[in-house]
Amino acid sequence: MDEYKSVINILTNVYNGKNLSEELSNYKNENNIAKIKFLVYGVIRNYFSINFYIENITKNISKKDLLLAQIGIFELNESNKPEYAVVNNLVDISNVSSKKFINWLLREYQRNSELLKKAVEKNYSLKYNIPNWIIDILKKQYKKEYKIFLEGFNFHPAFGLRVNNRNKSVQEYLLILDNSGINYKVITNKICLNQPLNIKDIPNFSIGDVSIQDIAAQYLVDFLNKNNVIPRKVIDACAAPGGKACQILENYNCELIALDINNNRLEKINQNLNRLNLKATVLVGDAGNKNWWNKEKVDLVVADVPCSASGTIKRNPDIKINRSYNDVLKFVETQRKIILNMWECLEYNGFLLYITCSIFREENQDNLLWFRENIKGFNIIDELQIYPTEYNDSLYYALVKKIAL
Ligand SMILES: C[S@@+](CC[C@H](N)C(=O)[O-])C[C@H]1O[C@@H](n2cnc3c(N)ncnc32)[C@H](O)[C@@H]1O
The missing domain is CATH 1.10.940.10 (NusB-like)
Known part of the structure; x- marks a missing residue:
């Protein structure tokens, strides 16, 4: 009561x-x-x-x-x-x-x-509990496929685990789950537990064998590998709580600056780095300006930009009530400011990895086209859009190469 x-x-x-x-x-x-x-x-x-x-x-x-x-x-x-x-x-x-x-x-x-x-x-x-303004956009942008989103948003949030390659292989960690009697699914070599667990009940979490990360976010490394991108110097421009930054450090021997505008969230990045035994330079700063920058150009900028988060509706259902189309347009402005600024931190032949957890073209494909029109040498290499399913949220990735003209 x-x-x-x-x-x-x-x-x-x-x-x-x-x-x-x-x-x-x-x-x-x-x-x-x-x-x-x-x-x-x-x-x-x-x-x-x-x-x-x-x-x-x-x-x-x-x-x-x-x-x-x-x-x-x-x-x-x-x-x-x-x-x-x-x-x-x-x-x-x-x-x-x-x-x-x-x-x-x-x-x-x-x-x-x-x-x-x-x-x-x-x-x-009413059936899918999604506001009409979102359904109208989905219909326009995804035609017949729009129902995949409506259905995808009505599953319970999935519980993905990312295995830290530096400690264990996925196969080795699956044995630990088997021995602990924990049920899971494996999807493209990524783990999704059948039931959420408290952190203290996730085997070997405290010693850094795994992190909680949605499967859609785990595609980052597959996407870079597919395009033969092996970073040496990275800026993660919107890094907190550090999921993708840590994933990069687990998979590549590189230097990484983890930047975030929100000082309170930096602590989370540090906790994750410590638990996983990884090293990065953690900075507070606005990716929309260069006040924080040491003027050293990098070969990979990761911009997991602030967005409508509409791809995570099943995890954050308040989005359905509190967000409007105007918010989407405001996010687009911020995203443009961040990319225009971060582009200058990138060396020629370096890559920008643009990521949103939005389902709207305005923040994804349309924004990419705007960048291509407004930024010199903005060469789109690949795109990946992950639709929401029972096992993952929706995420959008785009890989862009900076070429000298
Ligand atoms: C989608 S979350 C990033 C998630 C993170 N990349 C991960 O994988 O754990 C977006 C982050 O952008 C940060 N942010 C928002 N505006 C920013 C700005 N102008 N400069 C830097 N960070 C910003 C937010 O504080 C938030 O932590």
């Missing part, structure tokens, strides 16, 4: 524009964090259909009662609590003046749910 208060606080803050992961991190030491997460993620993932159910029952509802109704309907649909207990619990925590109303609303939902669910099936925004 205690969890309801926390869930109501978190949902209220997210509806006011706060970031869901950050809000949840304030509760990470609570005993009932698993229940809190179950309810918060559940309501936000199913936000559009739940609101449709409520609107069909009543048009007149206070903000507080709306939250209780959302939680109640999610629990009635998805939890294994008996239905009478769900209704009783929510009535118990309602204000005195709302008890009758919440009881009526949830009972009304129970009576009509079959019919309402049929109506939801007919509307993709």
Whole structure:
């Protein structure tokens, strides 16, 4: 029962524009964090259909009662609590003046749910719980393939593990998982666990044999190798928390500057480097200017730029509620500023690896074309777009060579 208060606080803050992961991190030491997460993620993932159910029952509802109704309907649909207990619990925590109303609303939902669910099936925004503005763009940009995204975004977030090549091979680590009775899938030599685990339960995590990283992000090294890029000097321009920087250091003998604008997130890079026994120069700075730069050009700039993160909707479902198309356009501006600036840190015949976890062409293919038109010697070598599946998020990679004209 205690969890309801926390869930109501978190949902209220997210509806006011706060970031869901950050809000949840304030509760990470609570005993009932698993229940809190179950309810918060559940309501936000199913936000559009739940609101449709409520609107069909009543048009007149206070903000507080709306939250209780959302939680109640999610629990009635998805939890294994008996239905009478769900209704009783929510009535118990309602204000005195709302008890009758919440009881009526949830009972009304129970009576009509079959019919309402049929109506939801007919509307993709409700069925997949994705806002119409995203569906419209997906249809325009991906034609028939747009449904791959809608379906991909409705899986539970996958739990990828990246094996540190400097310590173990994937095969060696799989034996450790087998011996620990941990179930997994292997996809193109990358590991996805069947169930998420706490860090302390991941075998050999603390000694740096593995890191948590989505499979889509693990394609970085395959993509570089496929194009025969073997970096010696690297700047990772948007590096925190250091997933891709560490992956590069695990696979290539190179020097690396890990830059990020967010000082608080630098600590995460350092923790990862220490745990994995890797070395890099970690700097705070804005990749949109060169105040931090030592004027030494490099042969690889990795720009895993700030973006709409729309490819990670299943992991960050608040994006569906709080992001708009205008945000996408603002990210495009930042991305352009970063690439225009970082281009000058690259030596001739060096490579830019541009990465986003966005599904929108504006931040990906269209941006690349803009760069090609506006930057001299911008020679696009290869692109890779990974669609969301049960096992991975969606990611976009582009490799560009800087040629002298
Ligand atoms: C997608 S995340 C990077 C993830 C990271 N590459 C990894 O694999 O772990 C984007 C990062 O860009 C940083 N960032 C945003 N604007 C920036 C800027 N102007 N200069 C440098 N870093 C920036 C954010 O703080 C955030 O850590």
